[in-house]
Amino acid sequence: MAFDIREIQTQLEAAPIVSPYSHDLALAILCDTFRLAKVRPPSRADWGAMEDKARSPLWREQVVMLAHVLVSSALRQETVQVLQQNDDATTLLQRFFQDVAPLTAEMIRSNTFRREEFIRKWVRVVGGKCTGESPKGSVARIEQLDYRKAEAEMRRAEEARKKEADKRQQALREAEQRATEARGWRE
Amino acid sequence: MAGVTNVLAADLRVAPRANIRRDTSSQRPHIPWAEAIAEGLTRFASLADEDAARADLDARLSGLRDALRDSPYHARRLHAAGLHPGDLQTLDDLRHLPFLDREALAANWDAVPTPPSDADECVVVKSSGSIGAPVNVVRDRRDCLHMWAVLRFLVTRVGAALPPHPRVVLLDALPGGLEYSVRLPILHDGALHRISVLREDALQRLRRVRPAVLFSDPEGLRWLAAQPGVPTPRLVLTSAQHLPAGLREELANAVPAPVLNYYATTETGPLAWECPRPEAPGRFHVLAPDVWLEPGLDEVVVTRLRPSVLPLLRYLPGDAGSVRRDACACGFHGWTLEHFGGRGACHFVTPSGREVDAWALAWVFKHHALRGFRLTQVDVSHFRLELAGASPSDVAPLRERLAGALRNLGWTQPSLDVCHVEVSALAAGTKPQPFRRLR
Numbered sequence: 128m129a130f131d132i133r134e135i136q137t138q139l140e141a142a143p144i145v146s147p148y149s150h151d152l153a154l155a156i157l158c159d160t161f162r163l164a165k166v167r168p169p170s171r172a173d174w175g176a177m178e179d180k181a182r183s184p185l186w187r188e189q190v191v192m193l194a195h196v197l198v199s200s201a202l203r204q205e206t207v208q209v210l211q212q213n214d215d216a217t218t219l220l221q222r223f224f225q226d227v228a229p230l231t232a233e234m235i236r237s238n239t240f241r242r243e244e245f246i247r248k249w250v251r252v253v254g255g256k257c258t259g260e261s262p263k264g265s266v267a268r269i270e271q272l273d274y275r276k277a278e279a280e281m282r283r284a285e286e287a288r289k290k291e292a293d294k295r296q297q298a299l300r301e302a303e304q305r306a307t308e309a310r311g312w313r314e
Numbered sequence: 315m316a317g318v319t320n321v322l323a324a325d326l327r328v329a330p331r332a333n334i335r336r337d338t339s340s341q342r343p344h345i346p347w348a349e350a351i352a353e354g355l356t357r358f359a360s361l362a363d364e365d366a367a368r369a370d371l372d373a374r375l376s377g378l379r380d381a382l383r384d385s386p387y388h389a390r391r392l393h394a395a396g397l398h399p400g401d402l403q404t405l406d407d408l409r410h411l412p413f414l415d416r417e418a419l420a421a422n423w424d425a426v427p428t429p430p431s432d433a434d435e436c437v438v439v440k441s442s443g444s445i446g447a448p449v450n451v452v453r454d455r456r457d458c459l460h461m462w463a464v465l466r467f468l469v470t471r472v473g474a475a476l477p478p479h480p481r482v483v484l485l486d487a488l489p490g491g492l493e494y495s496v497r498l499p500i501l502h503d504g505a506l507h508r509i510s511v512l513r514e515d516a517l518q519r520l521r522r523v524r525p526a527v528l529f530s531d532p533e534g535l536r537w538l539a540a541q542p543g544v545p546t547p548r549l550v551l552t553s554a555q556h557l558p559a560g561l562r563e564e565l566a567n568a569v570p571a572p573v574l575n576y577y578a579t580t581e582t583g584p585l586a587w588e589c590p591r592p593e594a595p596g597r598f599h600v601l602a603p604d605v606w607l608e609p610g611l612d613e614v615v616v617t618r619l620r621p622s623v624l625p626l627l628r629y630l631p632g633d634a635g636s637v638r639r640d641a642c643a644c645g646f647h648g649w650t651l652e653h654f655g656g657r658g659a660c661h662f663v664t665p666s667g668r669e670v671d672a673w674a675l676a677w678v679f680k681h682h683a684l685r686g687f688r689l690t691q692v693d694v695s696h697f698r699l700e701l702a703g704a705s706p707s708d709v710a711p712l713r714e715r716l717a718g719a720l721r722n723l724g725w726t727q728p729s730l731d732v733c734h735v736e737v738s739a740l741a742a743g744t745k746p747q748p749f750r751r752l753r
Contacts (some may be wrong), residue, residue, distance in 0.1 A: 230396075237396075238395065238410070239410050240397060271401075271403055277398030284384065284389060285386075285389065291429055298432075298436065299430065299436070302452060305437045305438070
């Protein structure tokens with residue numbers, strides 16, 4: 128079975144924006160998903176340990192959003208099909224939450240790219256394939272979307288810009304002094 | 315520097331000093347680029363396969379992604395929305411990205427550009443003060459030369475053949491009266507002459523120059539149509555937004571040359587040209603692959619695909635119009651802008667009964683810091699100027715410059731009332747209407 132990302136996105140666009148599930152209910156939904164695939168779900172202690180390990184204020188909202196996207200689309204059904212009985216639910220979830228660490232619930236709700244990233248990272252972590260894509264293509268798409276990587280790049284670019292800020296201001300000042308006053312395109 | 319303004323009569327001195335580049339030989343390294351731009355436009359205008367065209371345009375987004383990353387404003391804006399430049403992989407992705415409107419560009423003019431390098435030879439130009447708040451627009455050298463590259467394409471498009479060393483005239487009806495002549499290596503080693511119709515010897519100069527290409531606005535074209543024995547250029551261009559059929563006819567009788575109307579803004583450069591078929595007026599063919607105008611919307615949304623120091627992502631010039639894929643009877647394949655509603659037309663009437671395009675005065679306002687303005691012709695020689703956010707020290711010079719401009723255009727004794735208003739009092743719909751005439 129392959130995950131149809133476009134179809135899942137369409138289903139999610141039609142679903143309520145805000146997850147109606149509380150944290151506890153979200154945990155129950157995730158546990159049930161594993162149970163349906165005959166995989167032992169994380170225990171309460173495992174969940175606690177996962178939260179401690181994540182040390183992220185976003186972890187709880189990500190759990191709630193994962194439950195929401197699973198229930199509101201074919202993602203849950205496909206996940207159940209793909210999960211293997213010997214999968215370790217806790218390891219798998221830890222890897223997923225690490226992967227989506229910087230994504231907020233708001234981003235997943237309102238931003239089509241972050242929602243796609245969230246879904247694709249889930250598909251990757253459960254070992255699924257995407258409809259109409261080569262494995263290489265799916266990896267490349269996750270690379271394009273990867274917000275954590277992009278954030279690091281943007282931070283680096285911002286630091287470089289700060290270092291160059293004076294030079295930049297100077298260049299713009301000079302450009303302003305060279306200002307032309309005609310209608311623009313003349314030389 | 316152009317020294318022309320100091321030979322004018324005192325009344326004509328309404329223009330500030332202008333910088334004219336004289337080191338025109340520095341255009342030469344950009345000639346292969348200009349040829350490539352023209353070839354790209356020609357190829358796209360005959361590309362019937364939409365998928366192929368889109369794939370080519372998608373490939374051009376990679377440069378834009380880099381520019382967005384390097385632009386402090388765009389990087390900040392995208393980050394705030396949980397986006398990053400890598401999200402932009404196809405033209406379809408654009409609809410999920412934020413718009414850039416004119417006010418935001420005005421407020422962040424120095425943060426939108428990528429870091430300018432010495433090689434970019436950037437300048438800052440001011441867009442016209444059509445909403446009273448001129449926008450500083452940073453341009454690199456190729457932005458400044460881009461129109462010449464587009465001109466190569468347009469010349470081919472209308473089937474005109476330019477002579478060696480073509481002379482281009484910019485026939486100017488603006489009240490500044492600025493004139494100059496420079497070499498133009500980038501257009502087949504030609505020359506550019508700016509001629510002001512306000513000068514007594516304008517017709518003689520025009521006859522002497524015998525231009526192969528003539529640019530003007532409707533006011534200049536009207537003047538041209540009324541002159542006896544004007545030389546016939548191979549191509550006449552105007553960026554009138556609305557070129558009245560009557561004026562086209564009038565001009566065709568006096569100057570039997572193809573007239574091409576194009577749509578451009580200072581912020582974006584040229585965007586589209588009006589289909590020359592007389593039965594299809596008001597349809598503007600988009601200048602892809604240099605720019606992308608988003609289809610299916612009811613206003614113009616511009617993304618610049620050509621590399622530039624000023625990355626424009628979903629820029630809103632404030633013009634209404636809708637874009638769709640088109641296979642036009644003129645032979646053009648591509649995207650066409652229809653139902654184009656540019657700036658609101660307004661004509662003032664001089665004491666002699668001549669109609670003057672009020673937008674010729676917009677240029678006066680961009681030299682002053684304002685939040686908004688409206689100039690109303692109340693009576694033949696009586697104007698009311700409403701200003702929002704003008705500093706008191708600016709009012710006297712603005713009044714003087716505007717009165718000078720009106721005198722240059724034919725009002726011998728203009729009377730001008732100036733009053734201060736809130737900017738909200740000037741808002742009238744989405745499109746600024748800074749000029750009006752009470753009838």
